[in-house]
Amino acid sequence: MSIKLNALFSDSYVDISQYRDQHFKGNRYEQEKLLKQSCTLYVGNLSFYTTEEQVHELFSKSGDVKRIIIGLDKVKKTACGFCFVEYYTRADAENAMRFINGTRLDDRIIRTDWDAGFKEGRQFGRGKSGGQVRDEYRQDYDPARGGYGKLVQKS
Amino acid sequence: MSRRRHSDESDAGSQPHKRRRTSEPIEIEDRLESLICRVGEKSTSSLESNLEGLAGVLEADLPNYKNKILRILCAVARLLPEKLPVYTTLVGLLNARNYNFGGEFVEAMIRQLKETLKSNLYSEAVYLVRFLSDLVNCHVIAAPSMVAMFENFVSVTQEEDIPQVRSDWYVYAVLSSLPWVGKELYEKKDVEMDRLLNQIEGYLKRRQKTHVPMLQVWTAEKPHPQEEYLDCLWAQVQKLKKDRWQERHILRPYIAFDSVLCEALQHNLPPFTPPAHSDDAVYPMPHVVFRMFDYTDAPEGPVMPGSHSVERFVIEENLHCIIKSHWRERKTCAAQLLSYPGKNKIPLNYHIVEVIFGELFQLPGPPHIDVMYTALLIELCKLQPGSLPQVLAQATEMMYMRLDTMNTTCVDRLINWFSHHLSNFQFRWSWDDWADCLTQDIEKPKPKFVKEVLEKCMRLSYHQRIVDIVPPSFSALIPANPVCSYKYGEEADSSLPGFAMTTIVGNAIKNRASNEEILIVLKDVPNPNQDDDDDEGDGFNPLKIEVFLQTLLHLAAKSSSHSFSALAKFHEVLKTLTDSDEGKLHILRVLYDFWRNHPQMISVLVDKLIRTQIVDCAAVANWIFSPEMAHDFTRFYVWEILHSTIRKMNKHVQKIQKELDEAKVKLEKQQNKKQPDSGDEEDMEKNSEDEEGQLEEQIERLQEKVESAQSEQKNLFLVIFQRFIMLLTEHLVRCETSGVDINTTWYKNCIERLQQIFLMHHVIIQQYMGTLENLLFTAELDHHILTVYQQFCALQL
Numbered sequence: 001m002s003i004k005l006n007a008l009f010s011d012s013y014v015d016i017s018q019y020r021d022q023h024f025k026g027n028r029y030e031q032e033k034l035l036k037q038s039c040t041l042y043v044g045n046l047s048f049y050t051t052e053e054q055v056h057e058l059f060s061k062s063g064d065v066k067r068i069i070i071g072l073d074k075v076k077k078t079a080c081g082f083c084f085v086e087y088y089t090r091a092d093a094e095n096a097m098r099f100i101n102g103t104r105l106d107d108r109i110i111r112t113d114w115d116a117g118f119k120e121g122r123q124f125g126r127g128k129s130g131g132q133v134r135d136e137y138r139q140d141y142d143p144a145r146g147g148y149g150k151l152v153q154k155s
Numbered sequence: 156m157s158r159r160r161h162s163d164e165s166d167a168g169s170q171p172h173k174r175r176r177t178s179e180p181i182e183i184e185d186r187l188e189s190l191i192c193r194v195g196e197k198s199t200s201s202l203e204s205n206l207e208g209l210a211g212v213l214e215a216d217l218p219n220y221k222n223k224i225l226r227i228l229c230a231v232a233r234l235l236p237e238k239l240p241v242y243t244t245l246v247g248l249l250n251a252r253n254y255n256f257g258g259e260f261v262e263a264m265i266r267q268l269k270e271t272l273k274s275n276l277y278s279e280a281v282y283l284v285r286f287l288s289d290l291v292n293c294h295v296i297a298a299p300s301m302v303a304m305f306e307n308f309v310s311v312t313q314e315e316d317i318p319q320v321r322s323d324w325y326v327y328a329v330l331s332s333l334p335w336v337g338k339e340l341y342e343k344k345d346v347e348m349d350r351l352l353n354q355i356e357g358y359l360k361r362r363q364k365t366h367v368p369m370l371q372v373w374t375a376e377k378p379h380p381q382e383e384y385l386d387c388l389w390a391q392v393q394k395l396k397k398d399r400w401q402e403r404h405i406l407r408p409y410i411a412f413d414s415v416l417c418e419a420l421q422h423n424l425p426p427f428t429p430p431a432h433s434d435d436a437v438y439p440m441p442h443v444v445f446r447m448f449d450y451t452d453a454p455e456g457p458v459m460p461g462s463h464s465v466e467r468f469v470i471e472e473n474l475h476c477i478i479k480s481h482w483r484e485r486k487t488c489a490a491q492l493l494s495y496p497g498k499n500k501i502p503l504n505y506h507i508v509e510v511i512f513g514e515l516f517q518l519p520g521p522p523h524i525d526v527m528y529t530a531l532l533i534e535l536c537k538l539q540p541g542s543l544p545q546v547l548a549q550a551t552e553m554m555y556m557r558l559d560t561m562n563t564t565c566v567d568r569l570i571n572w573f574s575h576h577l578s579n580f581q582f583r584w585s586w587d588d589w590a591d592c593l594t595q596d597i598e599k600p601k602p603k604f605v606k607e608v609l610e611k612c613m614r615l616s617y618h619q620r621i622v623d624i625v626p627p628s629f630s631a632l633i634p635a636n637p638v639c640s641y642k643y644g645e646e647a648d649s650s651l652p653g654f655a656m657t658t659i660v661g662n663a664i665k666n667r668a669s670n671e672e673i674l675i676v677l678k679d680v681p682n683p684n685q686d687d688d689d690d691e692g693d694g695f696n697p698l699k700i701e702v703f704l705q706t707l708l709h710l711a712a713k714s715s716s717h718s719f720s721a722l723a724k725f726h727e728v729l730k731t732l733t734d735s736d737e738g739k740l741h742i743l744r745v746l747y748d749f750w751r752n753h754p755q756m757i758s759v760l761v762d763k764l765i766r767t768q769i770v771d772c773a774a775v776a777n778w779i780f781s782p783e784m785a786h787d788f789t790r791f792y793v794w795e796i797l798h799s800t801i802r803k804m805n806k807h808v809q810k811i812q813k814e815l816d817e818a819k820v821k822l823e824k825q826q827n828k829k830q831p832d833s834g835d836e837e838d839m840e841k842n843s844e845d846e847e848g849q850l851e852e853q854i855e856r857l858q859e860k861v862e863s864a865q866s867e868q869k870n871l872f873l874v875i876f877q878r879f880i881m882l883l884t885e886h887l888v889r890c891e892t893s894g895v896d897i898n899t900t901w902y903k904n905c906i907e908r909l910q911q912i913f914l915m916h917h918v919i920i921q922q923y924m925g926t927l928e929n930l931l932f933t934a935e936l937d938h939h940i941l942t943v944y945q946q947f948c949a950l951q952l
Contacts (some may be wrong), residue, residue: 008187009234009480009483010483010484011484012371012484013483019462039298051617051714052714052716053714053715053755053756054614054615054616054617055761056755057611057614057615057755059616061525061526061529061571061575062526063212064522064762064799064802067460067719068715068716069716070716076187095524095527098483098484098485098527098530099485099524099526099527099530100526100528103529103530103533103579104578104579105341105578105615106616108369116336143444148949
């Protein structure tokens with residue numbers, strides 16, 4: 001009776017993505033193992049003005065949130081549009097991947113992805129100007145993320 | 156594999172399969188699974204030709220893969236009930252080609268049925284019974300043997316000393332199969348079927364219905380009665396019978412194959428005795444059928460089948476099954492719902508919206524997590540942007556109109572859904588349409604609903620946004636600006652007791668004082684409760700708590716993370732100050748005072764205080780019921796805090812229980828490892844004895860921990876129920892002595908909050924029924940309060 005019918009009952013929203021943290025201390029296999037057990041989510045495409053409290057309200061809908069770490073510009077130490085959400089249980093994090101990923105927060109469609117686990121230092125953007133890498137090179141104007149990308153601003 | 160592979164691809168498949176170069180058995184098995192699972196999906200060929208093709212493929216593979224095919228077919232019968240007639244037809248075709256296979260399949264199904272019943276998988280068992288009954292239509296099972304099985308099911312109603320939910324299930328299994336097989340069974344065995352239905356009717360007349368009010372979403376009978384599920388199904392079957400079992404909605408692919416199938420030999424079901432009742436059995440809870448639409452609501456297009464039509468039952472069943480199969484993948488789920496076969500003959504959007512809200516509002520709880528329904532409705536709106544949002548708006552409007560009689564728990568869920576939904580659509584709503592609520596008392600259900608929705612919307616955005624999205628006339632319903640209220644601020648009265656100390660404490664904190672240093676500083680805070688300095692002043696000192704916590708919270712007010720760090724840093728001070736029950740209560744009061752305009756902050760900080768064991772769960776319960784909180788007693792956030800507190804308590808008990816169980820398993824393993832006599836391994840023996848001893852000690856400690864935690868849990872529920880009883884009794888007595896009607900808005904809210912405690916935590920509360928009945932819910936209690944308890948007990952009858 002234990003047949004699972006893999007052909008049909010996929011749970012694709014919970015699968016790990018292609019992204020691997022280049023700064024991860026360990027090999028690919030170790031990173032993937034952590035991703036598959038993780039209770040921590042990376043959340044991207046936030047507005048710079050989105051508060052921890054807003055994140056808490058939204059992500060509490062899939063379970064009790066253990067902690068939230070707002071991503072900061074490395075230079076300015078202000079919010080730069082991403083955060084980590086850690087749950088007490090994997091099941092709650094999975095429900096966030098299924099039902100909160102791809103929906104809106106502060107009118108923006110946010111994206112969640114598995115994270116191998118927060119370590120001190122990972123709360124900072126890795127772009128040259130201090131924010132996220134994606135804000136270095138983008139061409140569009142996004143008022144909620146500092147306007148134009150850094151490269152455009154410098155030119 | 157058979158040589159017909161190329162034509163199989165186009166007949167039986169919908170997506171083109173990657174042509175495999177090798178034909179490894181495991182790949183063939185995967186392919187069989189895929190072929191079987193996908194039959195019936197959108198395809199360029201007709202369903203009939205796909206079934207014909209697939210039957211041919213499977214027949215050819217029977218010699219080598221019979222068991223695999225049997226298992227896959229049994230699994231789809233159990234897990235894909237929305238495609239039931241597709242698979243029964245397939246089995247019918249296979250049986251016509253291979254009689255033995257048909258017989259083996261029936262046997263496998265019976266085994267599976269027994270197993271699902273033993274494992275308390277009652278909804279799956281229903282699907283299996285329905286599948287078997289449709290096999291009668293496919294000439295696989297002989298009608299008389301099906302009738303005999305149904306007779307055995309119905310005879311459960313004659314059993315003595317069984318929970319009502321047991322006999323309910325067996326009756327339900329029979330009735331819910333009749334839309335599929337009623338016609339055939341009546342044609343072959345009308346006398347027996349009449350007798351069966353009479354027995355069922357008798358049972359339905361005498362069964363208890365005390366539980367029904369507790370499960371209804373609306374207390375009003377109009378416009379749609381919230382019927383108990385068996386009553387509704389009975390009415391539907393009665394109507395079907397009156398219509399001579401003519402049923403036109405169910406897809407019946409086997410009709411096209413009638414000439415082939417009627418040549419097939421049928422099998423008799425082996426006599427099936429329902430497994431005896433055991434104490435482990437967990438039968439499904441009764442439920443109430445949720446209806447919010449009827450034929451007057453869909454303005455154009457196909458007419459909605461009536462509430463007692465069997466079509467309604469079948470449509471709702473199938474939609475529930477689709478959600479059950481695909482809830483994890485919202486895009487697939489939405490697509491599957493919207494491609495429901497026969498959708499052109501019914502107002503599908505209305506059915507979908509009704510079924511989804513029916514699940515969301517189901518009492519005691521929805522089958523799936525609440526947020527899933529929000530995400531699903533958003534996907535549906537994306538797929539049908541021209542029609543579904545309008546139906547959803549219509550539904551929301553209808554529910555707003557009927558808030559006066561909606562169960563408080565359901566209103567909570569509606570508030571959560573609506574605010575979250577709006578936050579995905581720029582909070583666009585025609586608020587002016589609801590201007591009628593502005594003239595009502597703010598505690599009435601409609602203005603209260605709007606107020607709570609706006610509060611939740613604010614939590615997902617920010618205060619100014621809410622001010623901007625509602626018309627100016629709604630200003631009274633806009634939530635307070637969520638800023639802190641520092642008692643000792645610049646504008647404060649400097650003669651407030653402790654005012655001077657707040658500066659000293661504030662500076663100490665800013666200068667990174669340690670916990671000990673802070674405690675020393677605080678010694679100078681006088682105790683308003685004591686006349687003399689008797690001891691070191693370690694007793695409960697409300698002023699100390701006030702001075703310290705207000706100052707600390709003020710310094711950390713920037714964000715919740717700042718506040719969490721502050722609480723963590725000064726954990727020791729807080730623990731010391733709140734060593735007594737009074738201390739715990741007071742810290743909650745101070746916290747409330749400081750953050751009273753920001754309920755979300757109160758909520759997260761109470762959570763932290765419990766998790767860091769500065770306050771215990773009972774303290775939170777006592778605080779919520781305290782006179783100081785009376786004015787916020789009907790606000791949603793207060794109940795969120797209480798239920799969250801109860802859940803933390805429950806999880807704590809579960810966690811320690813799990814540790815205990817794991818230790819016991821470890822000990823068992825350790826004991827099994829011991830060899831009988833291995834004289835030369837004395838050291839090893841001694842080590843294992845030591846380990847055993849340690850484990851036994853650990854188990855003893857954990858056992859104590861579990862008992863202590865359970866005691867705390869029981870006490871928490873006792874406190875909560877006791878306080879409810881006190882409050883409600885007070886109100887009832889006051890009303891009676893002054894001759895006032897008891898049914899005030901406050902009373903309705905309070906009694907439904909009491910109900911909510913039972914419903915939301917029913918599994919845990921079951922354990923403590925004895926204590927509750929002996930200590931609290933005794934016969935002396937006012938019958939209004941006792942009724943709630945009795946209705947709850949009736950859920951498990």
